[in-house]
Amino acid sequence: MPTEVIDQVRSSVNIADYIGQYVQLHKQGQNLFGLCPFVPENTPSFSVNESKQIFNCFSCHRGGNVFKFVQEYEHLSFPEAVAKVAQFANIPLGVTITPQRQEPPEITKQKAILRQVTDMMHHLLVNTTSGEAALAYLTKRGLSQATIDHFEIGYVPGDRQLMKKFLDNREVSYDDQRQSGLFAEDDQGQLYDRFNDRVMFPLKDQYGDVIGFSGRVLDAQASQAKYLNSPETQLFNKSEVLFNLDQAKNQFKDNGGAVLFEGFMDVISAYQAGVPTGVASMGTSLTAEQVSIIAKQTRHLTICYDGDAPGQHAADRALGLVGNQPRLEVGVVVLPDGQDPDEYIKAHDAEAFQKQLKHTLTPIGFRLAYLAQDRDLSSDQAKLDYIDAGLKEVAREADPVAQSVYLDQMSQLTGVPAATLAQSLPQALQTAPAPAVPDWQPGPPPPEAVGQAAPAQRLDRSEKAERELLALSFHDANLARRLHQDDFAFPDAQYQAIFDAWLSYAQASDEPTVAGFLDQIDPQLGPLVTTIDFRDAPQMPDEAIDDMILMVHRRQLTQESARVKQQMNQATQLGDKQTADAMLMQYIELQRQLKAAIDNEL
Template identity: 35%
Template structure:
C-alpha cells in the first residue's frame, strides 16, 4: 500500500497536460486542450483535458478522470503502477506500507489538525465581530486599511484577544486535544505543562489550502514596540508547508484561469487590497522566497505571471536571481515597479481600481528586459561589471525552455547591451552544453543506483464502464442540483437573510425532505451529506478521485464540456449568455424549488389516482386533506418561481 501523503504529493506534482501529452497530441483551445481520442477511431477531436482541474474526458468512449485514470486505461497499469510511474517521472520517493491500524490513525491525525485550525479560524472571527476589543482594535485596523465588511468576511480575517489563554482555555473546554493545539502552533506549552496563546493581541490572517481549508495563520501585531515581531506565522506542521502554499490562491484560482495571468505580490494586505479592487487573480508568497513548488502551483492555472514590486531597490536586486526559477518552469514573467514608498496595497488605495489597473498595463515589462536595464544601470561604465551583467542576462535566457522565445530575447538584449547577437548565442550555447552534460551525469548516477522495479502488486480490476441508468422524469432537476453542488458547494453564502454558511451544506439541509430517484445522483447526494456530517466540504478533487466510478464519471462530465462558446459569439449573433453567478441566491433557490415542484406534482398525481380509486368515505376524507395540503405546498413553491399553475 502506498501511503496517502505520498499519493497526495504525486497528485500535487502531476501536470496532466504534460503526462497525457506523452501519448496524445494536444492543442490549446481556450482554457483547455483538445486532441483525437486515443481510445476510439475518430477524425474530429473529442478528447478534452483541463489543466486547471487536473482531469480529462474522452467524449467518444466516455472515459474520463485524472492522470492516474488515463495511465490505467491507456497503459493498462494497475492503480499502484500508475502512481509509481508518475512518482518516477516527477522524482518523488514512493513510501509503502501494509494497511495497518496505525496508518488509519495517521489519516485521522491529519484530519484532526485541520479540524482544530478550522475551529481556531471561527474563534478569531467571532472575537473580531462579537467582542468589544475585537471591534475596537481588530475591526478598526481592517477598516483603516480600507477593507470592507464583505472582504473581511470573505478572507475570514479575525482577531486574537490580548490575553494569555483566551483561545487555548476555550479550545480545551470545547474538547480539543492539547497535542493538536501544540502541533498546529496555535498554542505554546509552558514548562509546567499548561498552554498559552501564540497570537495575543494580533489581527489574524488565515492561510487556506488550495481547496479552501484553513491550514495556518499569520498574525500581525498592532503595537509599536520594535522588540515585538511585526508578523508571527504558524510553524511548519503536517498540514502546513510554507514552500507549498501561496496566500490567497484559493480565492484567486478561478480568476487566474479566466484571466490567464497571475499577479504575484509580497504580503497579506497586498493580496486583500488588490483583490478587493476587482483584480482577483492575485496571490502572495507571504514574505518567503518564491519556491519551485509555488511556481508549479501557479503553472497549473496559467503560464503568465506578473510580479508587482514594492519599489525597494535592494529587495528587487536580491530577488532577480530567484525569479529565474519561473523562467526555468517555462512561464512568462512580467514585472511592474511602483513608485518609492508605495506597495500594491497603498498604491491601489491611492489610485483606485481603474487607475491601478491602468498603471499596471502601462508599466509592465518583460522580466528579462527589466533585469537587463536594472543591472546595466548598476554597472555604469565599468567594463568588467558590464561583462558580468551580460553573463547574468544570458544565464536567465538559458533557463527558458522555449528556444524560439529565447532567440527573441537574445535579439532584444543584444541591442540593449550593445553587443553582437552571435556573441550572446555563443555564450548561451556554452551554458546549455554545460547544463546538458551535468544533467546527463546526474541521470547516469541515478540509473546506476536504481534497483529492479518491484512487481508484487495485484492487478487492479478492470475499470467499470460508467453507464448511467435510463433517465428518469426527475433526472434534469436532480442533475442540476449535483452540478451546483460540484461547482459552488464550497462557496460562502453572504445573502441578506443567510450568512456565514456554505452553499453545499445549505443545499443539503434544504433538500433533506427530498428523495432522489436517479441512482447515481442519489449516491452523489448521499456521499455529500455524509461528508458534511463529518464537518468536511467535499470538492471537485474528492469526487474526481472517488472510488465509485459512476459518481466520478458524472462529476468529470459535468466539469468538462465537449464544446466551448466562441469569443465572437456575441459579435456574430448579438445573443448574450446569462451569468448564473451574478445572483447566486436565485440560482441556488430556483434549482431547489424546481426539484421540489416536480416531487410535489408527482405526489399530487398519486393522491389524485388514489382518490379516484377509493370507495371508502373515511379514506377519501384523509386523501382529500393530504391533497389540499400538498396543493398549498405547491402554491408556495410556484409563487417563488413565478409560475401560474392552471387549476
C-alpha cells in the same frame, strides 16, 4: 447527476482547450503534443487527440477523457471533475457537488478546531470592544468591511489563556490542542496561547480549509516579531502553502492567470483593487513546491514584487525557480519609484494598478533591467561587464525578432549600437549556461504515438490483432455486432471485459463515443482503452478483418488447449482417471479445432 448532463458537459468542452490551460500543446501531425503534466520530462510524450477528445501519455501511460484528466491532475472524484469542467464551460449542473476528499480522521478533527477558532477570532474583531483597536488599524490600512469578511480576518487579545479556555469549553482534548499549532508549551507541559494581541489572518489550503494562521502584532514598539506564523503541523507546511490560492484559482481562467505577490497584505490590497488572482508565499522566499502548485492551476504567471531593490532581488530569485518549470509562461511587473503594491494603489487608484499589471516584462527583459541596477553605466568597465552579462541572457532567446528587441533595450542603456552588440552574440552563446530544463522543439513523435508498442511492452501479432479488432469495434457497429453474434471471444480477459462493457454502453447510448465510454468503464481499464483507440485505425477490407478474427481465434484455442492439458496432467498425477479421460477428449477436440484454424489461416 443525470447521464445527459454529464454528456452535455463533456461534449461542450474541447479537451485541448481545457488541458491547454496547464500544458503547452504543439500541433504535430493529427495530434497535439506537450510535456507530461504528471511526471518530469524534457521530451514531449503527452498527446491529445482532438477528434476523439481523449489524451494519452506514452511515458506514464495515463489516458482518458477530459474528466479523467481533471481527476488525475487535481486528485478529484468523478463528480467533482464534472463540476470543474462544467464551471469551465459555464454550464449549470443543477446539483451541489460535495467534496469527497479522503483524509485521516485526525486531520478532519484538526481542521474543525481551526475552523471554530477562525470564527471566534473574526467575531472578536468585528463585534466586540476588545477588537476595536485592531479593526481601526485595518480600516486605517484601507480595508473595507467586505474585504475583512472575505478573508475572515480576526483578532486575539493579549490574554494568553483566552484561546485555551475557548477550546476547553468545547471539550477539545489536551493532545488535540497541542497538535493544533495554536499554543506554546512551558517546561511543565502547560499550554498558553501562541498568538496574543495580534490581527489574525487565516491560512487556507487550496480547498478553503483553514490550516494555520499568521498574526500581525498591533503594538509597533513591541519586542515581538511583526508577523508570527503557525508552526509546522500535520496541516501546515509553509513551503507548500500559497495564501489565497483557494479563492484565486477559480479566477485564473477568466483573468489571465495567477499574480504572485510577496506577502498576503499585497494580495488583500490587490483583491480590494479588483485583482482577484493574487497569491503569495508565507512571508518566506518562494519555493519549488509552490511553483509546482501554481503550474498545476494555470499556465500563466505574473510576478509583482515590491519595486525596491530587495523586492527586485526577490523577483529575480523567483524567476530562477520558475525557469525550472517549463509549463509556466511568465511575465514580471516592476512597480515604479520602489513602491509596493499597496503603496502604488494608494498613490494612484485601482484602475491604474490593474493597467500596471498588464505592463509586463519577459523574463529576459526583466533580467536586462535588473542587471543594470546598481551599475554605473558611465564607467567603461561597468558597461562592459553589463554587456557581457546581458548578452548571455539574450543568447538564451532563439527567436531573432525577440533578440533584436532585447539588443535595442541594451543599446539604449549602454549607447552601443545594437548591430555591434549582435556581432558578439555567437561568443556569448558559447559561454551562456544552458537552461535548467531545455525547451523542446517539435520533432518526430515517439514510436508509440504512431501505433507501435512501447519498448517495455512487446505485443505479438495475435495481441495486436485483438487490439485492432477492439479499436475497429469502437467505431464500426456492424463489426461489434458480428463479433457478438458469432460468440467471438477475446483470449485476453481484459480485452473481453472491455468489449462486453462497450456492447452494453453502445446499446444504451444514442451516439456512443470512446470519450463517453470512459465515464462508464472500470477506471482501471480506462488507460488501456485510450491506448487502444488513440491512433486512428486504418480502413481494412473484410478479408483483412477475417484474417485477424482467425488469428485471435487461434490464440484462444492455443490458450484453452494449454489449460486443458494442464488439468489433464494434474488429474493423471492424482490418479483421477475419469477426469483425465474427460480432459483428454476436450484436448483432442481443441487440437482438431486448432488445426482447422491454422489451415484456414494459411
